[in-house]
Amino acid sequence: MAREQWGSRVGFILAAVGSAVGLGNIWGFPYRAFSNGGGAFFIPYLFALLTAGIPIMILELAMGQKNQGAAPLTFAKLNRKWEWLGWMQTFISFVIAVYYVAIIGWAIAYSYFSFSQAWGEDTKGFLFGNYLGVTSSQFELGGLQLGVLVPLIIAWIVIYAALRGGVKKGIEFANKIFMPLLALFLVIIAIRGVTLPGASQGLNFLFKPDFSRIFDFNVWTAAYGQIFFSLSICFAIMITYSSYLPKKTDIVNNGFMVSLLNCSFSLLAGFAVFGVLGFMAQSQGVGVQDVAAGGVGLAFVVFPKAISMMPFAPGFFGFLFFTCLVFAGLSSAISINEAVLSGFMDKFSVSRKRAVNVYCVIAFVVSLLFATGAGLLILDVVDHFIMQIAIVFAGLIEVIMVAWFFNLDSIKDHINPMSEFKVGAWWDFMLKIVTPLVLGYMGVNQLISDLTTNYGEYTTSAIVVFGWLVVLGTLVLGLTMQFIGWKDEKLLSPNVLNSQS
Amino acid sequence: MSGSAIAMMIFAMLVLWGGSAYCISIAMKNKGI
Numbered sequence: 300m301a302r303e304q305w306g307s308r309v310g311f312i313l314a315a316v317g318s319a320v321g322l323g324n325i326w327g328f329p330y331r332a333f334s335n336g337g338g339a340f341f342i343p344y345l346f347a348l349l350t351a352g353i354p355i356m357i358l359e360l361a362m363g364q365k366n367q368g369a370a371p372l373t374f375a376k377l378n379r380k381w382e383w384l385g386w387m388q389t390f391i392s393f394v395i396a397v398y399y400v401a402i403i404g405w406a407i408a409y410s411y412f413s414f415s416q417a418w419g420e421d422t423k424g425f426l427f428g429n430y431l432g433v434t435s436s437q438f439e440l441g442g443l444q445l446g447v448l449v450p451l452i453i454a455w456i457v458i459y460a461a462l463r464g465g466v467k468k469g470i471e472f473a474n475k476i477f478m479p480l481l482a483l484f485l486v487i488i489a490i491r492g493v494t495l496p497g498a499s500q501g502l503n504f505l506f507k508p509d510f511s512r513i514f515d516f517n518v519w520t521a522a523y524g525q526i527f528f529s530l531s532i533c534f535a536i537m538i539t540y541s542s543y544l545p546k547k548t549d550i551v552n553n554g555f556m557v558s559l560l561n562c563s564f565s566l567l568a569g570f571a572v573f574g575v576l577g578f579m580a581q582s583q584g585v586g587v588q589d590v591a592a593g594g595v596g597l598a599f600v601v602f603p604k605a606i607s608m609m610p611f612a613p614g615f616f617g618f619l620f621f622t623c624l625v626f627a628g629l630s631s632a633i634s635i636n637e638a639v640l641s642g643f644m645d646k647f648s649v650s651r652k653r654a655v656n657v658y659c660v661i662a663f664v665v666s667l668l669f670a671t672g673a674g675l676l677i678l679d680v681v682d683h684f685i686m687q688i689a690i691v692f693a694g695l696i697e698v699i700m701v702a703w704f705f706n707l708d709s710i711k712d713h714i715n716p717m718s719e720f721k722v723g724a725w726w727d728f729m730l731k732i733v734t735p736l737v738l739g740y741m742g743v744n745q746l747i748s749d750l751t752t753n754y755g756e757y758t759t760s761a762i763v764v765f766g767w768l769v770v771l772g773t774l775v776l777g778l779t780m781q782f783i784g785w786k787d788e789k790l791l792s793p794n795v796l797n798s799q800s
Numbered sequence: 801m802s803g804s805a806i807a808m809m810i811f812a813m814l815v816l817w818g819g820s821a822y823c824i825s826i827a828m829k830n831k832g833i
Contacts, residue, residue, distance in 0.1 A: 308827070338808025345815055499801045506805035506812070552827050559820040566816050719830050 302367055303466040303651075305543050310471035312556055315540050317474040317630030318531045319561035320481070322402060322598070325627060328525060328565035329572040330593030333505050335521045336512030343513070343522035348562060351737055352526040354729040355694070357554035357722060358701065359532055361714045363541035364548055368790065369641035370535035371780065373542070375791055377705055384696055387777030388535040389642040391689050394769060395534070396635045397662055398678045400454050401669035403632060405430075405599060406624035407450035413606065413617030422603045426595075427675075434672040437680065437761040441672020448670045454629065455663050461633045462640060462655045466543045470637060474630055481626040484619045485567050491616055492574025495609070501577020504587040505569055520744070523737045528686060530561055531631070533694030535638040542641070551718035571620075572597070579605040595675075598624060636662065648786040676757070677765050683754050684766035689773055691742040695735060702730040 305311040332340040366373040371385035408430070412418060418425040427433045434441040461473040492498055512518045531537055537557075541550070573587070579601070580587045592601045598621075606617035636658070644654050669678055701707070707727055715721045753762050785791060801809075 338805055338812075341808060341812045341815075502809070503801045503805045506809040507802055508804050508808050549827065549830075552823055556820065556823045556827065559816060559823060563816045563820050566812055719826050 303543055304545055306467040306471055308548075308553075310467070310475065311540065311544060312553065312560075313478045314470055314474040314630075314634065315531075315537065315553070315557040316560045316564075317478050317481075317627075318536050318540065318634030319529060319557060319631075320478075320564045321529075321531075321627050321631035322399075322624060323525075323529055324561065324565045325485075325568040325572070325624060326594055326598045328529070329505060329569040330591060330597060331521055331525050332569060333573070333591055334593075335518045336509045336515070337504060338506040338508035339510050339512050340518065340522060343519045344525060344562075347519075347523040347526040347737075348558060350729050350733045351523055352530050352532070353554055353558045354726055355527075355532045355698065355734060356530055356537060356558050357551055357714070357726065358698075358710070358730060359537040360541040360544075360550045360554050360557075361710045362701070363538035364544045364550060365710065365713050367542050369539045369542060369638065369645050371642045372645040372790060373538050375785075377701065379791070381700060383777040383781040384693065384700065385535065385538075385642065385777075386780040387689075387773050388533065388693050388697075389639050390773040390776045391534045391685055391693060392536065392635045392638045393662070394681060394685050394689075394773065396632060396639060397666040398669050398681055399628065399632050399635060400458065400662075400666050401447065401451055401674055401678060402595075403454040403625060403628035404447055404450035404670070406621045406628060407453055408446055409599060409603070410618050410621035410625060412603075413621055414614040416603070416607045416613065416617070418603045418607075420607075423600045425603075426599045431675050432672040433675050436758065437673050437676045437765055439673055440668075443667065443670050444672060444674070447674065448667075451666065451670050452663075454625075454632070455659065455666070457629055458632055458636055459655065459659045462636055462659070463652065465651055470633055473633060477626040477630045481623055481630070482564075482567075484623045484626070485564070485571055488616060488619055488623065489567055489570040489574065492571045492578070495574060495578035497578045497581025498574040499577065500581060501573040501575070501587050502570070504577070504591070505573040520741055524741060526562075527694065527738070527741075528690070529565065530558060531634060533697055534635075534690050535642065536634045539638040539641045540634060547717050549718045550714040551720045551722055555720065575602070575605045579608060582608050645790065646780070646783070646785060676761070679755060680757060680761060680765040681769055684749070684770050685773075687745045688742070688749065688766075689770045691738055691745065695738040695742055698730055698734045698738065702727070702735070707731075 305314070332344070362373050362377070366376045368376060369385070370388050371382050374385035375382035430446055432441055432444050461469040463469060464472060493502065576587055576590050580590050583590065590601060602620060603617070606613050606620065609616055640654055640658050643649070643658065644651060668674065707730065711722055711726070749766070753759060754766065
């Protein structure tokens with residue numbers, strides 16, 4: 300039986316954009332822009348998109364589509380010795396999958412809380428105390444939190460249904476619902492946000508350029524980081540999704556569309572977030588910089604407070620905001636889990652039905668760790684090390700291996716004839732020189748920082764167990780998988796299409 | 801909002817939203833979407 304395929308090009312685009320647009324687009328980009336030069340941040344941001352984001356996106360889409368396999372099979376087909384890198388990226392995806400679903404669970408719970416604004420006046424105390432029941436350390440689990448467990452199960456049911464349905468009837472179908480709704484809800488919140496009193500003050504903080512920051516190297520690192528972590532590249536996802544594309548596909552324009560649409564969502568989220576923050580600052584009589592935040596703090600502490608202050612239908616707009624997080628999170632979570640699942644389906648030639656059943660049970664059980672009182676503390680460490688160390692080095696090795704030790708011309712010869720835009724020398728230069736330099740700088744800098752200081756001032760034992768050992772685990776498991784044989788060795792032949800039943 | 805903020809806002813919108821729209825229009829015109 301032939302490898303599964305997307306039902307349409309628009310189905311693939313929606314799924315790939317759904318994968319790229321995640322929680323980071325909503326809670327990460329606006330704050331990162333604000334704290335790195337405001338409007339001036341857009342210059343390094345767009346530069347990073349053109350010099351690293353889009354070139355890597357095109358590379359991964361081409362690799363997956365050409366080799367018709369998930370990351371391990373794709374790397375094994377490029378060179379049998381590189382299979383471990385595909386597995387390392389696959390295990391990185393597994394780690395992200397099991398904690399990401401917990402945050403989706405929080406957003407589901409907060410969508411419900413919105414109607415009564417159950418968080419009250421002290422939103423921080425509510426989140427860390429009443430809701431998450433955060434313990435004093437990563438090693439004090441504190442039991443399962445029912446308020447987290449129930450939405451976690453709901454999120455897993457949706458993910459299971461999408462994966463079980465397959466590429467066309469499950470993943471594509473889910474994204475055809477989630478992505479239009481996400482866009483619609485974000486537009487509604489953005490319109491509401493920019494029409495609130497004080498919104499222009501918030502937008503001024505987001506867009507007012509501080510051009511002196513252009514010469515700050517850290518701003519450029521932040522821009523490359525935002526692009527790199529936001530596009531779902533270098534951890535097996537885009538390779539897997541593009542492996543379901545037909546033999547003749549416009550890879551280059553697909554890469555441009557997915558990357559630009561992802562950043563367009565970020566910009567839209569910026570309007571929504573900073574419009575509301577401007578209103579909140581004016582209502583409290585403080586500066587926007589005093590209320591601005593990013594990450595979990597923005598979504599679950601600052602935003603609930605802002606929602607409670609809204610003059611009209613706060614429950615409705617709160618519900619829309621947290622549902623946006625749920626849709627953005629679920630579409631990404633589906634892709635992350637599919638990247639893992641597809642790798643194992645290729646390797647062991649197992650049916651989707653059987654693979655999904657076994658995989659989802661294992662992943663669900665592991666994810667329960669993040670529904671305990673220590674869940675947030677563990678998540679914080681795991682997320683930092685997986686994102687800042689594991690993905691950066693997996694990406695660095697990928698671009699060096701493929702750009703320097705593999706014939707890029709053969710990929711160009713494959714994608715250019717069927718693409719509207721052609722890739723040429725600029726693409727080679729970005730992949731061979733710019734991207735390795737930037738990723739290398741980011742990775743080494745972060746490595747030194749994490750080796751000399753404990754992230755988040757957590758204990759060394761917590762950093763070792765949930766940080767370094769998790770990163771090391773993805774590498775060791777990746778190397779181990781290389782020594783396990785393929786059930787169907789014919790898949791590794793360059794011209795044999797992968798089959799899945 | 802200051803003039804420079806408005807200018808950067810329009811610049812970002814043009815590049816990102818305009819760029820997306822342009823790529824989609826090319827895809828629709830040439831190969832279908």
